[in-house]
Amino acid sequence: MAEQTRRRIQIDPITRLEGHGKIDIFLDDQGKVERAYFQVPELRGFEKFAEGRPAEEMPQITSRICGVCPTAHHMASTKALDSLYRVGPPAAARKIRELVYSTFMTEDHALHFYILGGPDFVVGPTAPAAERNVLGVIGKVGLEVGLKVIGMRRKLRDLITLVAGKVIHPVLGLPGGVAKPIKPDEQKLFQQTAAEAVEFAQFTLGVFENVVLKNSDYVNLIVSDYFTHRTYYMGLVDKNNRVNFYDGTIRVVSPAGKETANFRADQYLDYVAEHVEPWSYVKFCYLKQVGWKGFVEGDDSGVYCVAPLARLNVADGMATPLAQAAYEQFYATLGGKPVHHTLANHWARVIELLYAAERMRELADDPELTDPNVRTLPTEIPREGIGVVEAPRGTLFHHYQTDERGVIKKANLIVATQNNSARIAMSVDKAAKGLISGAEVSEGLLNMVEMAFRAYDPCHGCATHSLPGSMPLLVRVRNRNGETLTTLRRDSDGRVHRD
Amino acid sequence: MMATPVRVLGLGNELLGDDAFGILVAHEIQRLAPDLVDVVCTPESGFSLLDYILGAPRLLVVDAIQTGRAEPGTLHEIAEGDLESAPGGSPHFVGLFETLELARKLGLPAPSDVRILAVEAADCLTVGGPMHPAVTDAIPEAVRRIQSLIR
Numbered sequence: 001m002a003e004q005t006r007r008r009i010q011i012d013p014i015t016r017l018e019g020h021g022k023i024d025i026f027l028d029d030q031g032k033v034e035r036a037y038f039q040v041p042e043l044r045g046f047e048k049f050a051e052g053r054p055a056e057e058m059p060q061i062t063s064r065i066c067g068v069c070p071t072a073h074h075m076a077s078t079k080a081l082d083s084l085y086r087v088g089p090p091a092a093a094r095k096i097r098e099l100v101y102s103t104f105m106t107e108d109h110a111l112h113f114y115i116l117g118g119p120d121f122v123v124g125p126t127a128p129a130a131e132r133n134v135l136g137v138i139g140k141v142g143l144e145v146g147l148k149v150i151g152m153r154r155k156l157r158d159l160i161t162l163v164a165g166k167v168i169h170p171v172l173g174l175p176g177g178v179a180k181p182i183k184p185d186e187q188k189l190f191q192q193t194a195a196e197a198v199e200f201a202q203f204t205l206g207v208f209e210n211v212v213l214k215n216s217d218y219v220n221l222i223v224s225d226y227f228t229h230r231t232y233y234m235g236l237v238d239k240n241n242r243v244n245f246y247d248g249t250i251r252v253v254s255p256a257g258k259e260t261a262n263f264r265a266d267q268y269l270d271y272v273a274e275h276v277e278p279w280s281y282v283k284f285c286y287l288k289q290v291g292w293k294g295f296v297e298g299d300d301s302g303v304y305c306v307a308p309l310a311r312l313n314v315a316d317g318m319a320t321p322l323a324q325a326a327y328e329q330f331y332a333t334l335g336g337k338p339v340h341h342t343l344a345n346h347w348a349r350v351i352e353l354l355y356a357a358e359r360m361r362e363l364a365d366d367p368e369l370t371d372p373n374v375r376t377l378p379t380e381i382p383r384e385g386i387g388v389v390e391a392p393r394g395t396l397f398h399h400y401q402t403d404e405r406g407v408i409k410k411a412n413l414i415v416a417t418q419n420n421s422a423r424i425a426m427s428v429d430k431a432a433k434g435l436i437s438g439a440e441v442s443e444g445l446l447n448m449v450e451m452a453f454r455a456y457d458p459c460h461g462c463a464t465h466s467l468p469g470s471m472p473l474l475v476r477v478r479n480r481n482g483e484t485l486t487t488l489r490r491d492s493d494g495r496v497h498r499d
Numbered sequence: 500m501m502a503t504p505v506r507v508l509g510l511g512n513e514l515l516g517d518d519a520f521g522i523l524v525a526h527e528i529q530r531l532a533p534d535l536v537d538v539v540c541t542p543e544s545g546f547s548l549l550d551y552i553l554g555a556p557r558l559l560v561v562d563a564i565q566t567g568r569a570e571p572g573t574l575h576e577i578a579e580g581d582l583e584s585a586p587g588g589s590p591h592f593v594g595l596f597e598t599l600e601l602a603r604k605l606g607l608p609a610p611s612d613v614r615i616l617a618v619e620a621a622d623c624l625t626v627g628g629p630m631h632p633a634v635t636d637a638i639p640e641a642v643r644r645i646q647s648l649i650r
Contacts (some may be wrong), residue, residue, distance in 0.1 A: 042624065043515070049627035064514055065626060067542035115546050134546070134597055135604060146605050150549070157550075168543060 023449060023475045024279075025432050025441075027485070034480070036432035038425055038453065042281050050411035055084055055382060055402050059173050062398065062413070070168055071104040071160065072391035072416075073398075075246070078173025080398040083266065084385025084406070085378035087176035092371035096178050098246040099190065099363040100163055100170075101389070105245050105356040106197050107156040108392040109308075109349050112457055113204060114141075114149050117346045120451055121212045125221060132447070141207060152200050155193045162186055177375030190364035197357035198322070201350075205326055208350045213333070222343040223334070226434045227452060230255040230297045230340050231423055232287055232304035235311035236390045237262075242319035243311050243355060245390040251314040252287065255299055257338045259314075261289070265388035268397055272414065273302075275422075284422040285414065295426045303426070306394025306419040307456055308348035313338035318351070320358035326351045342427055345455040382406040391416045393457050417458045427452040441477055441488050449475075505649050506555035506610070508548075509540040510562040516628035517571070517620035521561040524616075524641045528649075531642070535649055548598050549607075558610035559648055560595065561641065563620040563634070571621040572633030574641060579613040614648060616641055 024037040046065065053061065059077040063070035075097065082088060089097065114122075118137035127136065138146040157167045163182060164170035172178050182190075212218045221227070237251045238244040250268070252261040263271055274283040275292045286292045286302030293301040304310075318324040330347060331337050339348075363369065386399045394416030401410040417424075431452040475488040509525025511518040522540045529538040536559075539551050552558055564575065579596065595613075602609035618641065621631035 043626055044624055045626040045628060049514070061514075064512070064542070067512065067544055067547075111546060134601055138601065138604060143605060146601070150605065150607075168541060 023428060023432070025436060025475065025477045026482075027436075027438070027477060027479055029480060031438040033429075033433045033436050036429045037279050038428035038449075039280050039282070040458070044281075046413065047411050050400075050408045053408050055081060055385070055400050055406045055408055056175065058398070058400060058408070058411070060169065060171065063169055067168065069108065069391050069393070071101065071164075071170055072389055072396055074164075074170045074173055075101055076387045076389045076391075076396045076398040078175070079247075079265075079387030079389065080385040080400055081173070081175035081387070082385070083387055084382045084400060084402065085175045086380040087376050087378040089177045090371070090373045090376055092181065092368055093177035093374040093376075094247075095363050095366055095369050096163065096182055096374065097173060099182075099360060099369065100160055100172060101246050102356045102360040102363065103156050103159050103190075103193075105392060106201070106353060106360060107153055107160075109353040109356060110149065110152060110156075110200070110204065112392070113208075113346070113350055113353065116457065117349070117454070120343075120454065121218055121346055122207070124215075124218070125447070125451060126217075140211070145207075148200070148203075152197065156197065159190060159193055162189065174375065175378045179374075181372045181374045182370050184370050187364065187370050190360070190369075194357065194361035194364040198354070198361055201354040201357040202322065205350050205354055208347060212347070222341050222347075224341075226431055226448075227342045227427065227455070228340050229303075229305075229342065229423055229426055229430075231301070232260070232290070233310035233313040233338060234304050234306050234395055234419065235314040236388065236395065237315050238319060240319070241316040243315045243317075243352070243390075244319070245356065245359075247389075250388065250395065252304065253314050253338060255297065255338070255340070257313070261287075265397065266386045268386065268388070268399075268414075272397075272419075274418075280425075282421045283418060284425070285419045286422060295422060295429065297426070303422040304419070305423045306416055307345060307392075308352050309339060309342070309345040310394065311390060312348045312351065318355050320355050320362065322358055323351055323355035326354055342423075342452065342455045345457070349457075393417060394419050417456070420456050420458065424453050424456055424458060427456075436477070441475060441486055504555065505535065505557045505559065506537045506539060506551075507645060507649075508551050508558060508560045509538070510542075510544075510548075510560060511540075512542040512623075514626055516622045516625050517563050517618070517630050517634045518623035519630060520563040520618045520620065520634055520638070520641075524561045524638055524645065527638065527642045528645055532646065532649065545594055546598055546601075548595055549602060552595075552599065552610060553602060553608050555610055557612045558614070559645055560613070560615040560617075561645065562615065562617045563623055564617040565620050565623070569619040570633065571619050571631045572637040573619040574637055574644065575615075575617045575619065576644065577615040577617065579615075616644055616648075 022039045026034045028034045059074045062073040062077045115134050119132040122140055123132050123136035160167045164172035234252050236244050236248045238248045249262050254260050261271055271288055272285055273288040274285055287304055290302035318327045381404050382402045384401045388397050396416050397414040399412040400408055402408055428449055431449045435448050476484050477486040478484050507525050507528050509521040511521035513519040513522050525538050525540050599609055618634055618637050622628055
């Protein structure tokens with residue numbers, strides 16, 4: 001029966017609604033949810049587009065594809081070029097890259113907390129829909145905090161512009177280094193803003209503690225079973241197994257928190273495989289050595305998770321003191337490692353915000369930062385290159401194969417959201433099962449389901465930049481035969497229709 | 500640079516098929532009337548649009564959308580007041596209207612007059628994909644409409 005309904009979805013694509021997030025909910029004969037499927041639009045054709053282009057263009061091309069995290073693509077691509085030409089950047093260039101990257105992470109995480117995640121927690125999951133938005137967040141934390149967030153963001157973006165040319169299309173990374181050194185007066189600007197960023201991150205952690213942790217309803221929601229999955233976790237760590245966004249090895253821990261792998265970026269194909277489902281364009285990543293056992297949790301299932309919570313779970317700690325203290329409080333409060341509550345991603349993100357700001361300050365203070373030697377010229381013949389960074393939303397791999405002139409023959413990207421796709425699907429399914437009974441679907445479902453995937457901060461940006469910015473969402477409830485019982489559609493203007 | 504009263508904001512991504520529409524129209528406006536308007540283009544979305552909306556009393560946005568209820572190439576003209584105010588629509592995806600409301604609430608110089616001209620797109624998801632012929636054909640008409648709005 002299940003096979004039959006799956007086939008039905010496959011042959012019945014609603015192309016008219018391409019561009020929507022789609023949730024299909026299948027009910028059994030008792031009207032209980034048998035399975036919910038979640039799909040988002042995905043970019044196509046990147047591999048083909050890359051073929052035949054010089055590899056050196058990839059840091060520019062890949063950052064242009066995505067308007068949400070261009071800096072992450074730019075950096076992963078630059079590192080793939082280092083690997084392709086077998087050339088390492090001089091110390092100052094490496095530090096400039098990580099400094100710019102930490103600046104970007106600080107900005108992105110701050111934005112997420114106040115603008116995207118804030119409505120769920122700062123305003124509250126049960127607040128009226130009309131208040132669950134950024135204006136509600138500002139209403140609660142105060143206008144001056146809103147201006148502070150905007151001011152901080154402005155300064156961080158100005159710094160990226162100063163060094164990388166453009167925030168949205170950085171022109172910083174080259175194989176073996178960066179395009180230009182940092183001057184002493186520029187270093188001063190970084191030092192000033194980094195100090196402010198650390199203060200700002202501490203302030204933000206305080207907001208989280210006051211608004212969320214002191215409210216038992218919110219804490220109960222975080223630890224509720226609806227939003228909990230015991231899966232594997234993956235993330236970059238430095239040589240001391242501390243969280244690192246820019247470089248290191250990729251560590252994997254089991255649902256019990258035991259290290260099961262620790263590998264270099266160029267070994268990723270030995271560890272990560274992709275599963276295809278007939279109902280989705282998205283490929284579902286899983287751990288090759290554990291195997292694909294379906295959308296299930298536990299030690300025997302290769303489903304894993306990336307992003308802030310995963311990074312904290314795989315690491316032994318944070319490399320900076322303030323973030324380390326926050327990390328210890330996190331695990332003490334939530335009952336030890338690993339934490340399996342998806343919504344704890346919001347807290348983990350604030351801890352990472354603090355780390356990013358502290359790391360920015362460390363690098364900004366580094367005397368070697370202004371060393372003019374920022375490039376090692378590549379001399380090797382290119383063949384294959386693999387680069388990895390931790391994007392705000394999780395581990396990001398770039399993999400290029402070229403001919404001897406450095407012209408791309410094959411390109412493969414694994415983006416953060418793809419690593420998380422199996423667990424996101426499980427979260428949506430679980431939220432639907434917890435909430436729905438029969439064909440009556442409330443608008444509350446939309447919020448509950450959105451909360452389930454929103455915590456991962458999945459990147460739909462490529463497909464949904466369009467105005468007004470609200471992700472169109474389609475929910476269909478079907479019986480076992482695939483016949484639609486109810487359709488709830490929220491358009492991009494934010495209005496909800498029932499068909 | 501002297502502040503111009505009208506800004507044309509082209510939204511989209513030149514690498515993604517029909518998504519190039521807003522950028523192409525904005526470039527054409529700039530070519531035809533460089534002194535009358537201030538033209539800005541970006542592939543960014545949501546809250547990041549804050550950087551591009553401040554400082555001009557009038558804002559004309561050109562974009563590609565998929566309503567699924569019109570043929571590709573159809574032009575949709577929307578004024579800010581035509582839509583129910585977006586806050587409340589989604590708690591999560593902060594769009595242009597939320598960004599505008601936020602800017603006003605914070606006392607930042609947000610435009611008071613905002614109009615959007617959007618083309619119905621066929622495909623904005625294929626990297627390096629071609630534009631739909633009907634979407635390409637809609638460019639001159641979109642340019643004319645923007646010009647009449649500027650005057």
